[in-house]
Amino acid sequence: MAFELRDRDLLGRIGRLKTKGGTVETPAFMPVINPLTQTIPPSRMRKEFHADIVITNSYITKKNFSDVPDLDIHRLLDYDGVVMTDSGAYQILVYGGVEVTQPEIIEYQKKIRSDIAVILDIPTGWDVPREKVEYTVDETLRRAEAAIPLIADSDALWVGPVQGGRHLDLVAKSARSVGAMPFQVHALGSPTEVMERYMFPVLVDMIVAAKRNLPPDRPLHLFGAGHPMMFSLAAALGCDLFDSASYALYAKDGRYLTPHGTLRLEDISYLPCSCPICRKHTAEEIKTATKAEREKLLAEHNLHACMTEIDAVKQAIYEGSLWDLVERRSRGHPAMTSALKRLWMYRGDLEAGSPAFKGHGVFYYDQHSLARPEVTRYERLLASNYGRPEGAEALILVTQPPRRPFNGSEEYRRLYQHLANELGEGIDRLHLCFYAAPYGVVPADLSETYPLSQYEISEPLDLETLRYTAGAVASYVRGSGHRAVYLYRGRGQLDDEVEGALMDACDEAKMNLTTIWSNDPWTGDAFAALTNTLKTRG
Template sequence: MAFGFEVLHKDIAGRIGRLRVGSKTVRTPALLPVINPHLQIVTPSELYRMGVEALITNAYIFYRSEHYRDLALERGLHAVLDYPGVIMTDSGSFQLSVYGDVEVGNRETLLFQQQIGSEIVVPLDLPTPPSADRGRAESELAVTLGRIDEACSLVGEHSVLAAPVQGGIFEDLREEAGREVSRRGCIVAPIGAVVPLMENYRYRDLVRVVLAAKRGLSPGACVHLFGAGHPAMLALAVAMGCDLFDSAAYALYAKEGRYLTVHGTQFLSELQELPCSCSVCRSHTPESLRRSSDRERLLALHNLQVTLAEIARIRQAIQDGTLWELVDERCRSHPRLLEGYRELLRSAPMLEPFDRSTKRRFFYRGDESCLRTEVVRYQRDLARFDLVGRVLVSFDGRPAPGFDRCLAFRPPFGPYPPGLAETFPIGQCELPSWDEPMVRAGCRGIAALVRSNPGVTFAVRCEDRWSGIVTEEVPGIEVLVDVD
């Protein structure tokens, strides 16, 4: 079967891609809703009409139900679920580890998943929880890699193997796991066992673990973040380079009367308004929704539409090159998401090579913006400027006598020659009144230029209020203070 993953647009480490599965195509980033054949609160054919190009279901649930097992073996998953899109099956290793009363092995589940016509199959990996010590994480990773090896020889031409990246909380193991998965030529790489991190709002650890896996994986791998599907964290996950998500949240939350938003989750019982533009919210009041006999299903439809709309918004942000702005906005909805965002910013030097070179704009949104990939790249590129003689960096761009060259200054980036005034990021950078963090960041650009031109004499011309920051960030530099 023709199978491939093609990246079309990039922003940060996020991408818009095309996952080709035979004659079908899944646009990524994509959300794969989780379907339980016993509880089809929204049917797969409805999902398809909503534009859902792929879904995921659990092979173990089919396997252990005599009714569904026979039906799927006889007619195939697509007919049983009445869904023409791409179907991925999970092996059910999580369910097996929690309540595995029916034994199933790696070989058995892989053959079964193919027999029922799944297009993306998952081996029986060992999902190592974050609490596991290093010894356990290492030995479970070895078992998982062995099962991936076995899977490579068992998966035929009608399916593609999704090879899970495990390693628990240990970044070097996640990196090694990523490398091993890519070395085996696996294109779809789910990052597994991260649900406990997300359930406990450990977004900083999530970012560390995912970026570690990404360091090991080939840039051409289609990365699935297993169990992630809350709209508030999708932008952050895409920015790290995750392409596929799966979510049972829309249905599970609906069952508990919970209403998803891009800012977090609320209880329907506490809402006086329905702050959403989807068809359910615009045709109901909170009261009519609470009283509806169809409440669970309507709430699930809302939850799903909010999540799909967020995926669309993320894709548009990647096209526009405004994903940092969207991540910044989303991650301020919860302090623990903000921790994840700051961890991502700390990793900007690692993300920078993945980022695109020009964008529509750079909106300054506070201190965090100073750490973005565009700033890292600009200051790295400053080292390429070849300068001679006496050089003035003038904060307001006005020259002064006695210098061979005058450079202007744009925080948070740093100095720039007049020729770059219209190019990205200098020309597309929108700033409020200058503040200390952005000027300080810009001064680090001056320091980079000074370091890479040791034979040149530099001076900075600025207002008195910035002179202290300049001498702190660029020690020993001559400062000419504007008196007017």
């Protein structure tokens, strides 16, 4: 197997991709190298920027260096890491065609000893009629099929591209078909324009449509992804490789990349970055440098920004905090927040990829955190794996104690002691649960398990979180099979919201609902009110 997985979080993973030119750790960002002109010499890329893999264009190389005998792409670029070559498909997209056939460009990539190479696919592009999209998908598949015998003797890794653009059914079909062929790497085509237009929610849809239909053990390359702001999002959805010339193109245009968005050089007075360029220079020095020098400094900073963000993504996968990083980065631009919101639709996919236990607590910030894998997993497991204790006919829903774990808190211990004293063995007929945001019902006997005792939540709760929590409580109660429900509530907003949802749910399920309301549920008077009600109701 060329691809070995080490760590995972959400659909993101740290992997090792073995190529004949060396092993690359993923997620990896590949700087695009123009074989004719370079803002940063590739010979500096490994040592100074930790770029162990780069990508260049075999079509441009062939057009300009066809007279060089026995050309080795590593030697031409003066780069000793892993070299991926693209086939000229991008030129088809931009110029409408290329002066090369697929067998020629496949043969050429083998000849120049590319480590990872791409067939000559037909990019879908943007704003094209569906018939045209169908053509690009079918023609790309036809070419992929035709490429198989041509690459059978090759020791490079070959990329089977996925097309389809924003037509998700076609992306799915393309991924399913090419995933069944013997390629070692896959790539999602055509996202460049989606990214340039900041249509990040569409990008989320496209990546998931591809990912769901590709073999999970092959790396996925996102063509043309070069903004550090979106690396964590794309990695969270399972993209392993990124490539872009943006570090150099943005520099030409006076733009400064950060993981939070793009700044224009003329607007910068202070350099908010700790890369060697930004520590060695002031903003003023970069602004007043010659055009060529300015471009070079900006390109170097931009590449540092990309490479540093990849490390941040890897560290987040390693420590299981990728969701937190995605949430932080989503604040870089409203379109990124839209993408974060879109993840709600795919929370099942994200949960399935995430490890069940993490060595640290969960931070819950606001409604966006509802799509966290821990919340999804708890909702799923409570519904499918948790049954009420035998003989427990009445459900007591207790407002959350001030400390976690809830059942270990001094307040709850006093309540429990009071119930035991007053009810004697009758306590066995009670199913004691808490209700708390964002999880909904937290059975006392589960409240010490992960992540129910290890989370921090920001307060006051927002409306969406209140509604989700109340909905989760109601949904549990509806399916719980209890004879009667007692709501032991305080006077907070969540208590109101839960009571409202329970009234509807109990009505619907023909269950008896009794509410015991108090200003401070942790006093002896409040405890007595609860036991009196329980005794009266039998």
